Amino acid sequence: MCGIVGLHLRDPALHPRLGELLTGMLCEMQDRGADSAGVAVHGDPRWSPAGHVTVSFVPEASATGLGSGTTDAEAVAALTAALGSPVEVVDAGPTLVAHVPAEVGTDALVAAVRATYPDGLVAGFGTDLAVLKGVGHPRDLAAAYGLPAAQGWQGVGHTRMATESAVTPGGCHPYAVGPDQCLVHNGSFANHASVRRELRAAGVEFDSENDTEVGARFVADRLAAGYDVATALKELTTTFDGFYTLLVADRDSFAVVRDAIACKPAVVAEHDDWVAVASEYRALVGLPGIAQARIFEPEPERIYAWTR
Amino acid sequence: MDALTVPTREVDLATTPLRTLNALLQGREVTGETPLGADEGVTVVNPRGAHAVAVGLDAPRQVRVAGHVGYYAAGMNQRADVVIEGNAGVGVAENMMSGSVVVRGNVSQSAGATAHGGLLVVEGDAAARCGISMKGVDIVVGGSIGHMSAFMAQAGRLVVRGDAGEALGDSIYEARIYVRGEVASLGADCVAKEMRPEHLEELAALLKAAGFEDDDPAAYTRYGSARTLYHFHVDNASAY
Numbered sequence: 001m002c003g004i005v006g007l008h009l010r011d012p013a014l015h016p017r018l019g020e021l022l023t024g025m026l027c028e029m030q031d032r033g034a035d036s037a038g039v040a041v042h043g044d045p046r047w048s049p050a051g052h053v054t055v056s057f058v059p060e061a062s063a064t065g066l067g068s069g070t071t072d073a074e075a076v077a078a079l080t081a082a083l084g085s086p087v088e089v090v091d092a093g094p095t096l097v098a099h100v101p102a103e104v105g106t107d108a109l110v111a112a113v114r115a116t117y118p119d120g121l122v123a124g125f126g127t128d129l130a131v132l133k134g135v136g137h138p139r140d141l142a143a144a145y146g147l148p149a150a151q152g153w154q155g156v157g158h159t160r161m162a163t164e165s166a167v168t169p170g171g172c173h174p175y176a177v178g179p180d181q182c183l184v185h186n187g188s189f190a191n192h193a194s195v196r197r198e199l200r201a202a203g204v205e206f207d208s209e210n211d212t213e214v215g216a217r218f219v220a221d222r223l224a225a226g227y228d229v230a231t232a233l234k235e236l237t238t239t240f241d242g243f244y245t246l247l248v249a250d251r252d253s254f255a256v257v258r259d260a261i262a263c264k265p266a267v268v269a270e271h272d273d274w275v276a277v278a279s280e281y282r283a284l285v286g287l288p289g290i291a292q293a294r295i296f297e298p299e300p301e302r303i304y305a306w307t308r
Numbered sequence: 309m310d311a312l313t314v315p316t317r318e319v320d321l322a323t324t325p326l327r328t329l330n331a332l333l334q335g336r337e338v339t340g341e342t343p344l345g346a347d348e349g350v351t352v353v354n355p356r357g358a359h360a361v362a363v364g365l366d367a368p369r370q371v372r373v374a375g376h377v378g379y380y381a382a383g384m385n386q387r388a389d390v391v392i393e394g395n396a397g398v399g400v401a402e403n404m405m406s407g408s409v410v411v412r413g414n415v416s417q418s419a420g421a422t423a424h425g426g427l428l429v430v431e432g433d434a435a436a437r438c439g440i441s442m443k444g445v446d447i448v449v450g451g452s453i454g455h456m457s458a459f460m461a462q463a464g465r466l467v468v469r470g471d472a473g474e475a476l477g478d479s480i481y482e483a484r485i486y487v488r489g490e491v492a493s494l495g496a497d498c499v500a501k502e503m504r505p506e507h508l509e510e511l512a513a514l515l516k517a518a519g520f521e522d523d524d525p526a527a528y529t530r531y532g533s534a535r536t537l538y539h540f541h542v543d544n545a546s547a548y
Contacts, residue, residue: 262436262455265398265416281376281397282357295376295395297416297435300455 002186003029003279004173004266006156006247007287008254008306011273014288015043019150021287023142025276026157028283030138032186033161036172037138039145040124040131040182042251043152047090047130052099053106056131056176057113058169059096061121061207064135066144068096075116082112093144094134094169095123102127106179121169121207124176128152128251131182133172153308156249158184164192170208177213178220180251185212186279187243187264195239215240219248230303233257237301245298247277255305262300269293275306314349314370322354326361333365333388344369359397362390365407379416382409385426401428404445417454420447423464429518436473439466442483448518458485459495467514469523477531481538485531486511488523496547497537501530 005025009015018041026037041047048054059070068075072091079087079098087109090097100109106125113122124131132145138159142148158173165171174182189195192211195218200206204217215236222232229248233255236246245264248255256277258266269276269284271293278284281295298304319329331338333350344350349370355361359378362371365388373381376394386405395413404423411419414432421437423445430438430447436454439447444463452470459475461483471489478495484507485498494500503511503526511525537544 262417267416280357280378281395282378285356296414300436 001032001161001279002173003032003159003283004157004184004186004245004247004277005029005279005283006154006184006249006254006256006277008154008249008275008308009152009273010271010275010308012153014273015153016151017288018152018155019044019147022150022155022157023148024286025278025283026138026142026147026159028285029157029159029279032279033159034137035160035162035167036133036135036169037141037157037159038123038131038133038172038174039142039147039155039157040129040174040176040184040249041147041150041152042128042154042180042249044130044150047092047097047099047150048126048128049099051102052088053102053104053109053125053127054097054099054130055106055109055113055125056092056095056097056123056129056133057117058094058121058123058133059117060119061170062119062168063094064168066093066134066136066140068094070096072096078116079109079112082116083108087112092130092132092146093141095132095145097130097132123169124174124182126176126180126251129176129180129182131174131176133169135167135169135172154249154254156182156184156247158186164188164212165208165210168208171210173212175210175213175216177207177216178223178250181216181220181223181249183212183216183219183246183248185215186245186266187259189215189240189244190242191240192242211242215244215246223250229253229255230305233303245279253305253307255303256298257303258298258300260301262298266298267295268298268304269295314347315345316349316351316370316372317344318351318353320353321356321358321361326358330360330363333362333367333369333371335367355394357397362388365390368407376413385409395432400430401426401445404428414451420445423447425464427517433470439464439483442466446514446517448514448520450518450520452489455492456495458483458498461485465510465514467511467518467528469520477533479537480531480533482533484510486514486525486528487531488528491529491531494531497534498531499534501532503528503530 072089075089176182189211192214245266363383366386378397382390401409402421404426408427417436431450433451438453438457448467455473462481475495477498
């Protein structure tokens with residue numbers, strides 16, 4: 001099954017409540033699968049402080065605990081040595097979030113993380129984005145991440161019932177493979193092996209055998225080529241075969257698309273102060289002003305996108 | 309039965325477990341709860357999108373649900389009259405046998421799936437696969453319906469005051485469909501048919517039962533089976 005949730009806050013007064021609201025949404029979807037759960041948050045001042053670039057990573061990609069297996073002090077020392085300049089690290093349970101001044105650059109920090117943790121997983125990177133992944137129950141993981149205290153303008157989450165690949169942090173959504181981008185998926189892609197082969201032939205590298213990662217790499221590839229999110233998703237609908245409700249976000253936009261058959265659920269609630277998406281309505285019940293929101297089910301193969 | 313004159317009990321799903329509610333509605337004994345009287349109505353508050361609200365009823369009882377519900381609300385209903393004052397998720401009134409289910413808002417996919425009897429009224433829109441494999445239920449939708457509605461519909465009537473999505477009535481048997489608006493496309497073996505007097509009459513009765521008696525039945529088009537796929541013929545192989 002899997003459950004997906006997303007919240008795009010239009011009213012800055014709600015930004016301090018992003019993590020609290022997203023935690024409630026994510027935990028309500030635990031019945032749809034609880035073998036792992038991940039979140040991506042845009043704009044948390046602790047994880048991704050202004051003027052810095054951020055890389056989220058799991059030091060040991062096969063880890064299944066609620067901790068990262070290393071301390072933030074150890075990570076600071078190792079990454080500072082690898083980079084040759086100071087690195088700050090925030091402990092977020094199974095995931096660590098490193099940041100450096102923006103002028104150092106994302107590529108340099110990603111390279112330092114990969115060199116320091118060759119068996120690790122880079123979960124996400126960019127100027128505003130933290131991506132937290134782990135294995136376990138969404139309730140335990142939300143606490144381990146420190147999600148209830150998170151702030152920001154946008155967040156997506158996913159609670160997983162694995163079907164297409166192993167239960168590891170690498171199989172945990174969101175997939176955040178381009179700068180400040182992330183994607184969550186409910187469903188399964190049937191032709192992911194073929195699309196992965198084509199992307200590999202074009203030079204794209206993969207972290208896992210997961211079907212959703214192929215979708216995320218495809219979208220990132222198109223965005224890198226200059227497409228906007230809506231156009232990239234339109235091409236995805238004609239390239240991918242299978243079942244999907246996808247929620248795709250980057251630092252400025254938030255988009256939903258369902259496959260032509262539309263058997264995977266999605267409910268959108270649009271309010272003056274926010275836009276929210278979830279697999280089921282009950283995940284939206286706790287949002288402020290839900291009774292005033294316009295609630296609808298996205299139509300198949302239609303791209304719904306919101307920008308800030 | 310007039311809703312104002314029957315005794316009504318309020319059940320708050322914020323404090324009462326769903327299983328307790330359904331056991332009460334199904335006439336089963338629940339420790340610590342007084343059984344419902346024979347004609348006692350029930351108002352359910354704080355449904356908060358819960359699944360399987362008011363399922364498996366088999367008594368002539370009035371049930372009002374004050375809010376949005378999740379999947380399979382009022383499923384397998386027999387004899388009860390259930391009103392949902394909100395939206396409903398997947399499979400509302402699935403496999404209903406008799407009675408009625410009225411949804412004041414919109415419904416998700418597979419509304420009234422496989423239902424054998426009774427009346428399902430959706431005052432808003434219904435998503436994909438509305439009336440899939442319907443077997444005798446009457447469904448009246450105030451708005452529009454999504455793709456693949458009335459797929460393999462065997463018996464009953466589906467009335468749509470708005471538009472219908474792609475592949476309406478694919479592989480339909482003997483159900484009758486009435487649509488007032490546009491049909492995006494018809495499924496295999498589904499065709500538009502003449503509105504004869506008996507069809508105008510039955511449509512008027514359905515619209516009246518659903519509270520849309522001001523509609524002009526002549527503004528609707530009837531759709532049904534061309535009956536060319538009932539028996540396998542090799543020339544039709546590509547149509548299956």
